[in-house]
Amino acid sequence: MRSACLLLLGSLSLFTSCHPGARVHATERLLYDTLAKYSYLIIGMHNGEEITNSTGFFIRDAGDKLFLVSAYHVFTGCDIYPDTFQARRPDTLKVWYTDTMGRYTFTKLPLTAHLKKPCKSAVTLPDVDTMEVTAWFRDGAIYSIEHLAPHHWKKPDVAIKGDTVACYGYSQHRSAKFPPKDGDARVMPGGYTSHAIEVPDGIRALGQTYMAVRPAYKEGFSGAPIFMITSDSTHKRTIEFAGIQSGNSEDNSHSLIVRGAELGTLLQWK
Numbered sequence: 001m002r003s004a005c006l007l008l009l010g011s012l013s014l015f016t017s018c019h020p021g022a023r024v025h026a027t028e029r030l031l032y033d034t035l036a037k038y039s040y041l042i043i044g045m046h047n048g049e050e051i052t053n054s055t056g057f058f059i060r061d062a063g064d065k066l067f068l069v070s071a072y073h074v075f076t077g078c079d080i081y082p083d084t085f086q087a088r089r090p091d092t093l094k095v096w097y098t099d100t101m102g103r104y105t106f107t108k109l110p111l112t113a114h115l116k117k118p119c120k121s122a123v124t125l126p127d128v129d130t131m132e133v134t135a136w137f138r139d140g141a142i143y144s145i146e147h148l149a150p151h152h153w154k155k156p157d158v159a160i161k162g163d164t165v166a167c168y169g170y171s172q173h174r175s176a177k178f179p180p181k182d183g184d185a186r187v188m189p190g191g192y193t194s195h196a197i198e199v200p201d202g203i204r205a206l207g208q209t210y211m212a213v214r215p216a217y218k219e220g221f222s223g224a225p226i227f228m229i230t231s232d233s234t235h236k237r238t239i240e241f242a243g244i245q246s247g248n249s250e251d252n253s254h255s256l257i258v259r260g261a262e263l264g265t266l267l268q269w270k
Helices: 026-038 072-076 201-208 260-266
Strands: 002-007 040-046 049-060 066-070 092-098 104-110 129-132 164-169 190-197 210-214 225-231 237-248 255-259
Touching (some): 026 164, 026 225, 049 072, 049 164, 072 129, 129 260, 255 260
Parallel strands (some): 002 164
Antiparallel strands (some): 002 225, 066 129, 092 104, 164 190, 225 237
């Protein structure tokens, strides 16, 4: 029996929403918040100025290479709908993490290669991308999600209509409102719940790439990992990575989630 699907990070105007989701119930937080550690704050920078915030996560491959994962539009600065670039595209990502000494710090990742990538509609290109970052986080106490990835990436139903999902992401954390300082305690993401719905008629063609949830999530959650929690007849729970938060519909009624199989394809995992 399926009991819950957890989402860990803006038409369709995918990617942003000012509509808050329902708060995770207090009795569920001890279970669900153990997954919050997998979400990391990402600040997009343009010529040294912080201009965007989003969420990302890490995954290691069989060779122990570390990859940062987030939405394609986070890495490229694309609007996605339509196929145009934002007026000011990030040229650097500032990623906040905890190092092996327990200090909350950041590293800056240049986006040289990603700035050369084209803008493509999410209809033709799944809104997920990666960056190999092993050398950048050698001092990091990084939580990565590969041990939660399903053995069969092509699993057809990662979430079905009615499943409960939750999201952990960073909303409104740009420096004007949220100035973390090097050495501060780690700031954890906020958590919200939604329910899986059928992919709406107007975008039904995306059903093999995305799943939909309602209500939509807040700005800054783009790129957050999704986890599915299932329970059997004995109430034993199993947790699996299931996808990546992309963004929201034009009316902010629902969010679209890139299915986890798309990340498996991107990393060429079997």
